[in-house]
Amino acid sequence: MSHYQHVKVHRQRALVVLPIVSLSLFFLSWELVVDFGLVPQTLLAPPSAVVKMFFAKLTSTAPDGLLLQEHAWISIKEAFLGYFLALLVGIPLGLAMGWFRLAEGLARPIFEFIRPIPPIAWIPLTIYWFGIGLTGKVFIIWIGGIVPCVINAYAGVRMTNPVFLQMARLYGATSWQMFRTVCIPSALPMVFGALQIALAWCWMNLVGAELLAANGGLGFLIQSGRKLGRPDLVVLGMVTVALTGVIIGLAIDRIEKKLLAGMRR
Amino acid sequence: MTSHHIANEIHHVVREKKPFSLVDDLLMSRWFLYSMSVILFLGIWYYVVYIDVFGRGLCYPHEVITEIIRLTSRKLAGKELWEHAWDSSRRVFIGFGIACVLGIPLGFFMGISKYFNAVFNPIFNLIKPMPPISWVSLSILWLGIGEEPKIFIIAIGAFVPLVLNAYNGIRLIDEELYDVVRMAGGSHMKEIWEVSFPAAVPAIFAGLQIALSGAWSCVLAAELVSSRSGLGFVIVQGMNTGKAAMVIAGMLLIALIAYVCSFCISYLERKICPWRRDLSTH
Known part of the structure; x- marks a missing residue:
């Protein structure tokens, strides 16, 4: 083995070992910091307590009244309702805004007006309008998710290769035909990009909405953990939110790959 | 909002060949559409408050301005x-x-x-x-x-x-x-x-x-x-x-x-x- 190859193998090994070392150091110091009382138990739960809490919450409704799965199911239901409504309205709107001047002229000022308002800011109004049930949260998630959908679909249509459009026009395509057969397919990768961004936004706004107004869901779990002074419950809620978000994100990634198979990116 | 797309330039040319019509011109004018949009938005807002859908959960747009003042x-x-x-x-x-x-x-x-x-x-x-x-x-x-x-x-x-x-x-x-x-x-x-x-x-x-x-x-x-x-x-x-x-x-x-x-x-x-x-x- 030449010297060069030897060095290379050595380096590769370091790159495999280092992440494991850093992760175990992270968890170990987290565990020890709490166990040795550097940080009081009332402020932070060690990872072991979180894992214990996780298994306990799968079968026990104490102390907040619902099982962990039930909380997760409530959150997922709300997030998906809002998410699909956002896709259903946002993507066609963005596509139309990118191509039709009428749609752009009518929708753009309102969109620009609503866009900079953080979705969380709608929470007080939605509590007035819909109470603290499902509808209000779906509305907040919807209004947060619609923004990336519109922006990406709009940008996708705008970035259509002008040569394709010229060619379509040369062959006598009508405006609608060009929109349907050229703009929409070429905007698809951007639209799929929006799916992930919108999902992340929806998931974040969901937690915000549930912190402020809810009687179930993962955000509610976090909030009740704080109110009861139970950091293990808070951390468990945060970890479950993160995990669920990652799983949904991966699922959408898979669907995206399936649907876009054969399309050049 | 300027677009550099050649496609849009051609769009203009094609449109100019149409016979002159005031309605068409207005519908294609961006600022007309923008102002229509704002007027429509405010109109719907006023109407929603007028028919009292949300009760005290919504107020007239001008009340927001007076509230800020x-x-x-x-x-x-x-x-x-x-x-x-x-x-x-x-x-x-x-x-x-x-x-x-x-x-x-x-x-x-x-x-x-x-x-x-x-x-x-x-x-x-x-x-x-x-x-x-x-x-x-x-x-x-x-x-x-x-x-x-x-x-x-x-x-x-x-x-x-x-x-x-x-x-x-x-x-x-x-x-x-x-x-x-x-x-x-x-x-x-x-x-x-x-x-x-x-x-x-x-x-x-x-x-x-x-x-x-x-x-x-x-x-x-x-x-x-x-x-x-x-x-x-x-x-x-x-x-x-x-x-x-x-x-x-x-x-x-x-x-x-x-x-x-x-x-x-x-x-x-x-x-x-x-x-x-x-x-x-x-």
């Missing part, structure tokens, strides 16, 4: 409206600043060094999927209800997109750019200074924009959960006293400040990296 001349919890606005902005600026100072270098080093990346990327990947708002509870538990927990949440919320964008900005640099420096005999430091850093700036700016809007969401969430000042507090006050006008006034002011901030960043971006002219879509 009223709030400027009155003290709320010992502070004027501008002081509340400043309180929120200060939290955002401090938290955002901390996130920039920590996040951009971290992402940058993760991008240029494999070993650095191997150490920090796994831990970063643990934090990344947690919505920053979910830190609200933990930060209140840790830091009480003063200024620190709010700044903490904003810093966490802004941190993730900053790291991610700086990292991806470096990773996605065109390899040929490095080859040019190497051909010209540049050292490794030269590569980093002359290529990595400038080439990542547009991505970093995109990260700044995302981080900023995230920061405003976070400050609002923190202030809605617990605070005694800031625009989130104004909104909560409006909610507790049953004044929809005050709630909407708070929302509008936040949107306005957030908009001005993001405008400043895009202005800065145009000054710092003028080579980036495309994608004027938003």
